[in-house]
Amino acid sequence: MNYNKTKNDQGYVDEDTSNIIFGMRDRKNYTNTISGKYNFSTNSSLSLSFRHYWGSVDYNSYYNLNSDGDLDQNNTYTGDNLNFNSWNLDLNYIWQFAPGSQLIAFYRNSIFNEDTNSNLDFFKNLDNLFEQSQSHTFSVRFVYFIDYNKLKSIF
Numbered sequence: 001m002n003y004n005k006t007k008n009d010q011g012y013v014d015e016d017t018s019n020i021i022f023g024m025r026d027r028k029n030y031t032n033t034i035s036g037k038y039n040f041s042t043n044s045s046l047s048l049s050f051r052h053y054w055g056s057v058d059y060n061s062y063y064n065l066n067s068d069g070d071l072d073q074n075n076t077y078t079g080d081n082l083n084f085n086s087w088n089l090d091l092n093y094i095w096q097f098a099p100g101s102q103l104i105a106f107y108r109n110s111i112f113n114e115d116t117n118s119n120l121d122f123f124k125n126l127d128n129l130f131e132q133s134q135s136h137t138f139s140v141r142f143v144y145f146i147d148y149n150k151l152k153s154i155f
Contacts (some may be wrong), residue, residue, distance in 0.1 A: 001029070001030075001032050002029075002032075003030055004027075004028045004029045005026075005027070007109070008024050008025075008060075009025050010022055010063075011057075013059070013062065013077075013079050014077075016077070020065040021063050021064065021074060022064075023061065024060045024063070025057050026058045026060065027056070028147070029054070029055045029056070032050075032051070032053075034050045035047070035049040036048050036049075043097070045094050046094045047092045047094075048089075048091055048092075049053040049090040051087070052087050054085050054122075054129075056081070056118035056120075057082040058081050058119070059079055062074040062075075062077040080116040081107075081118035083116060083117045083125070084113070085112070085114075085125065085129045086111075086112055087111040087112075091106070091108075092106050100137060101144045102142075103141075104140070104141040104143070105138075106137075106138070106139045106141070108136070109134055109135070110134070111132050112132070112135075113132045115127065115128075
């Protein structure tokens with residue numbers, strides 16, 4: 001588990017027709033990760049990885065970027081706070097059936113959300129994330145090692 005909070009950070013926000021907008025902001029980031037691996041044998045393993053990332057940005061004030069690099073207060077720009085979430089659950093099975101040759105089965109469950117609800121607490125944010133649609137990915141990869149020297153001697 002990793003938590004990072006930054007107060008009064010300056011960063012790029014947006015561009016309008018004549019200005020580049022910067023903002024003074026408070027940021028917080030959470031990264032939660034759990035992973036494990038179980039080896040059935042020297043040739044077969046199953047791994048599970050879970051990752052949740054949450055980043056939110058609350059803007060306090062906005063500025064125009066001048067050509068000399070200075071910032072001037074912008075009282076007319078109204079931007080939105082940001083709330084970003086990413087959830088991944090990966091399950092991976094690897095079977096090495098011959099030297100250098102593998103069969104790999106992979107499953108991923110992922111959820112993504114980006115909105116302006118940066119004021120939510122951690123658990124309300126998770127509830128909001130799990131209301132989003134889920135994406136499921138399944139893939140199978142077959143890798144077979146061909147020894148060129150043995151193949152050359154056959155021909």
